[in-house]
Amino acid sequence: MKSEAHKVVIVGGGAGGLELAAKLGRKFGPQHVYLVDKAGDHIWKPSLHEVAAGTLDIHREGLSYFMLAKDCGFTFIFGEVAHVDRDSRLIQLKPVFSDQQVEVFPARNLHYDTLVLAVGSKSNFFGTPGASEFAIALDSTAEAERFRLRFLHELVTANKKKTEHADYVLNVGIVGGGATGVELAAELREACADAVFYGLNSLDTHNDIQITLLEGSDRILSALPEKMSSAAQELLLERGITVKTSVRVARVEADALYDAQGTRYPVDLCVWAAGIEAPAFLTQLRLDTNRINQLVVDRQLRTSDPAVFAMGDCAQTPWDAEGQFLPARAQVAHQQADFLLPIMAARMQGKDIGSRRFRFKDYGSLVSVGHSRGIGSLMGVLQGKSWFVEGLLARLMYMSLHLMHHMAVLGFVRTGSLALGRLLTKRAAPRVKLH
Ligand SMILES: Cc1cc2nc3c(=O)[nH]c(=O)nc-3n(C[C@H](O)[C@H](O)[C@H](O)COP(=O)(O)OP(=O)(O)OC[C@H]3O[C@@H](n4cnc5c(N)ncnc54)[C@H](O)[C@@H]3O)c2cc1C
Structure with missing residues (x-):
């Protein structure tokens, strides 16, 4: 049922959505500001490679949305949005089940007056055969934790095998030499050394654990200045990480990666970090989307529906340069949250949102x-x-x-x-x- 107070509903409590909810909540309170997330805890997504390596403990790092809601003055709704009925201004939430498959929350509808979609992105497998089946993508804390447990298991197995057969090598393959792949490779190397320190001492980290980073373009960190690419490559090589550029992975199998030429790269564990796409449900909302499912927004972060805004990784936002769009970065989501603050305030107060346009400051x-x-x-x-x-x-x-x-x-x-x-x-x- 529609309530009197103008309701701003933000879907996605990540780098951008949570900042917006917290700042709006402090000003306008829980009757006006709603945050919906499919997870119960918040973690800053750029730290997921540390969760995957085990150098950051999700059980210490995660912040409960229920606690944040109480502290910051917004209402938190736990659940995954499946669809938005724009004609009735209702978002439709899937039921929530416990690990034992007991229904914790039923399917629900939530009314909004203004909707901000901040649902982020996930890894794009580009239809590569076997990738979604055999590679792990660091899209959520659950996936990062799944990788961590597999990695720990592989290390223990390698340590055991090493005591039995001297020639065993554990192969970890990382597909994608962007920031996520580079950061993960370095973090895993340090985590290996830590695991040896704590007792897996049959392992020689440099020789028995092979970490290979495969990148499709001719340099890693290809979206960043060349000096950063060469410095990163040098640091990775120093750490005994193999970097292969101009390698496009064409197929993933349980124990190997294959490039377009059929070259085989053995892997016991594989991470996919080679590009992003926004969640598929966004394409069902009868709003403009691009080929990676991002909602097309104008410079006020509005979609073609004036009551629906989008920000962060799930939005295609124009950049200053002709025909360019902003990169999917935490810095963009953070600045967009600040930009939307007065716009949401104006909508709640029934005022015009003005003509201010979002300008990204690249630091x-x-x-x-x-x-x-x-x-x-x-x-x-x-x-x-x-x-x-x-x-x-x-x-x-x-x-x-x-x-x-x-x-x-x-x-x-x-x-x-x-x-x-x-x-x-x-x-x-x-x-x-x-x-
Ligand atoms: C390992 C890793 C390292 C990175 N390192 C950097 C870095 O160093 N610097 C940098 O600038 N960027 C980095 N990034 C990218 C950065 O994390 C993203 O650009 C940023 O988090 C985007 O913010 P967002 O608010 O758009 O989405 P996110 O932070 O991804 O948040 C999206 C939220 O939406 C929720 N959600 C998704 N779908 C639904 C649904 N249907 N219903 C309800 N809730 C939903 C999710 O649970 C999540 O909480 C990294 C990313 C990764 C994975």
């Missing part, structure tokens, strides 16, 4: 290459100038992005307490999650 890119190293290219205030940063400084800057996200959601004092708490508990926890 550069940072890529983490393990726990103590990073590389980055920072854009200066003066247009066209950029600085290359590397080492611990780049890694600290990378970590500060995560803190800034927490700050936008939790505020300064709670972020500080959380960071301090985690720093202290780190001393009592293993460097890599072992269970």
